[in-house]
Amino acid sequence: MRLAKSFHPKRMNMNMTSMIDVVFLLLIFFMTCSQISKANRTEVELPQLKGTDDQSRSEIIANIDSAGRLTVSGEPYSVPEFVAMCSREAARQHDNDPSRLMISVRADRRGDCRTVNQLVSGLTKLGVTKVRFAVKSQP
């Protein structure tokens, strides 16, 4: 009597190439995103309020810390320098119409209004009609 040959299961080969491609793509995406968001937004404690709007896209983000220091993309700016930069951006992107600039002000809730007031006065003289104050929603 002839017995059956011993059973050898077929070796399964997983193709890992596509998975590694996707994983690396996601990894690079998240690393890049986290770096970009850190570059534009410095660490400030925002006011917490109920019923505010979703944040829309901004062209210029001004960060004001609790001591009143103004920074843009990590670089310190004085208020006149910031207003001049906004003027250049308006000329470059909006045909010299500063009212179309989308400026977001991220001011620390522990600070006072001094720098915010100087900024608002400078921007109003430039022709900006609206700014966005960044806040957090109240839990």
Place this chain on the structure above:
Amino acid sequence: MRLSSRKTKGPTVEMQMTTMIDVTFLLLIFFMATATFFPAERELSPAIKVNKPSSAQSSSHVEPAIVDIVRGDSGYMYKLGGREFATADELLAVLRRLENKNDGAFVRATNDAPFEMAATAIQTCRAAGFIGVSYVPKEE
């Protein structure tokens, strides 16, 4: 002459992928997790003015609502007309009763006023139903 029937084959190189995939997944999960740690920011979008609100164009004869951030005996307070309010809820209750919602509201803050109170006043005016809210730096 008998030639070798075997073709020359180089040694098979096998990459050890297990460790690399472990590390990659670890990094991926870390970045995905930290990306969701920060809640999305929201915004207030007041108009900005430097003119005195009293000189602003008004569609009615009723004075527009002007909320000042003033220093009281027990710290900063909200001031509307002649009345002072310690909390935003008290201010909201009074603002809701005003009828001239279409004329907009103005929030004025001096340089020394806390920014959080100015932001709260803007949002309180919006919550009370004012169509447009303007932020005005107050000259001292």
